[in-house]
Amino acid sequence: MRRTEVQPQKILVVDDSKLIHKMFEVLLRQFALIHAHDGLEALQCLGNHADIDLILLDINMPRMSGLEFLNQIKADAAFQEIPVVIISTEGKEEDTVRGLEAGAAAYIKKPFGNQELIEVIQRL
Amino acid sequence: MEKAAAGDLLKELGTTLERARSIFEALSVEPAKPAGEVEASQRVEDLEGEITANERDREELTARLVEAEHQLGRLMNLYVATFQLHATLDPTEVQATIAEIAVDLLGAERFVLLLRSEGTNECEVALSRGLDQDPSGLYGREKYLGGDPLVDAALEDGVLRMGPDEFSDAIAAVPLRVQDAIVGVLVVLKLFDHKTILRAEDRDLLDLLAAHAASALFAARVYSNTDRKLRTLESLVQLVRST
Numbered sequence: 001m002r003r004t005e006v007q008p009q010k011i012l013v014v015d016d017s018k019l020i021h022k023m024f025e026v027l028l029r030q031f032a033l034i035h036a037h038d039g040l041e042a043l044q045c046l047g048n049h050a051d052i053d054l055i056l057l058d059i060n061m062p063r064m065s066g067l068e069f070l071n072q073i074k075a076d077a078a079f080q081e082i083p084v085v086i087i088s089t090e091g092k093e094e095d096t097v098r099g100l101e102a103g104a105a106a107y108i109k110k111p112f113g114n115q116e117l118i119e120v121i122q123r124l
Numbered sequence: 125m126e127k128a129a130a131g132d133l134l135k136e137l138g139t140t141l142e143r144a145r146s147i148f149e150a151l152s153v154e155p156a157k158p159a160g161e162v163e164a165s166q167r168v169e170d171l172e173g174e175i176t177a178n179e180r181d182r183e184e185l186t187a188r189l190v191e192a193e194h195q196l197g198r199l200m201n202l203y204v205a206t207f208q209l210h211a212t213l214d215p216t217e218v219q220a221t222i223a224e225i226a227v228d229l230l231g232a233e234r235f236v237l238l239l240r241s242e243g244t245n246e247c248e249v250a251l252s253r254g255l256d257q258d259p260s261g262l263y264g265r266e267k268y269l270g271g272d273p274l275v276d277a278a279l280e281d282g283v284l285r286m287g288p289d290e291f292s293d294a295i296a297a298v299p300l301r302v303q304d305a306i307v308g309v310l311v312v313l314k315l316f317d318h319k320t321i322l323r324a325e326d327r328d329l330l331d332l333l334a335a336h337a338a339s340a341l342f343a344a345r346v347y348s349n350t351d352r353k354l355r356t357l358e359s360l361v362q363l364v365r366s367t
Contacts, residue, residue: 019224091318
């Protein structure tokens with residue numbers, strides 16, 4: 001992650017599943033979480049929070065999909081350095097390749113193990 | 125005279141041989157180690173024993189930590205699922221939560237939620253995903269009229285059934301119970317390709333769904349009906365007052 005200050009690092013969670021948001025609330029207590037439920041809402045959140053360190057991104061969402069959102073932020077100099085972890089049920093090899101080629105730093109398949117997610121976040 | 129000299133010589137030779145033997149014996153015995161060296165070697169042996177014991181402890185603790193993390197993950201999933209099921213009194217949201225549990229926690233790619241129609245043995249398809257690719261066609265017309273032995277058995281006796289079964293397409297048939305009544309069943313028909321099997325922790329989730337999903341749905345429906353009736357009555361009262 002980009003910053004390592006004492007203050008909690010800020011993670012933007014983008015997923016249309018309320019269950020996943022609740023799970024991250026429990027699992028990632030040590031981080032400050034910002035919640036968005038689709039790509040458009042996530043773009044607004046990025047505009048409102050300039051200090052986001054990491055994005056956890058679903059792919060299948062209403063209004064704007066995860067890949068569309070990813071393409072937009074990777075084309076924007078203000079946000080393109082923020083690492084993005086895709087967390088999706090789309091588990092085929094080509095889905096992973098597509099996500100990583102679009103600029104994601106990691107790709108995790110749902111359902112995921114908690115330890116797997118923590119390790120990826122720590123690595124970034 | 126010569127004999128006496130020879131006897132002396134033999135005696136001297138015997139004495140010399142005796143001395144040589146005692147010197148040889150003395151040299152054959154391993155020299156004793158100094159006291160400090162003995163202590164040090166004993167200490168090294170003790171430390172090696174401690175290191176071995178510590179390594180064994182470390183391995184055991186690592187195994188316990190892995191198991192504890194695994195248990196923590198299971199409990200967290202159960203907590204989150206229960207929390208979300210009972211977090212709302214909107215029937216649509218409860219159904220959406222059941223779908224999220226099936227997809228995000230169980231890894232179900234294709235599933236159907238059947239709810240018993242009141243007063244009949246038919247089940248309506250309350251919620252489904254991926255049914256357009258269901259080869260059985262049992263759930264295609266918004267009603268399930270029976271036909272899958274695993275599902276029918278779960279609806280009959282309220283016991284969770286797990287596949288594979290020769291005569292069924294279901295991987296799991298989860299009966300939904302409210303008190304003693306079986307009000308429906310969640311049928312998992314296919315898992316995602318990257319989720320090969322249902323594991324022990326998934327069984328916990330299925331048990332949780334059996335116990336909580338129906339009561340959450342039931343409570344939400346009762347609340348929704350009551351709320352609708354209340355609004356109707358309030359409108360009537362307002363109408364009466366205005367006339």
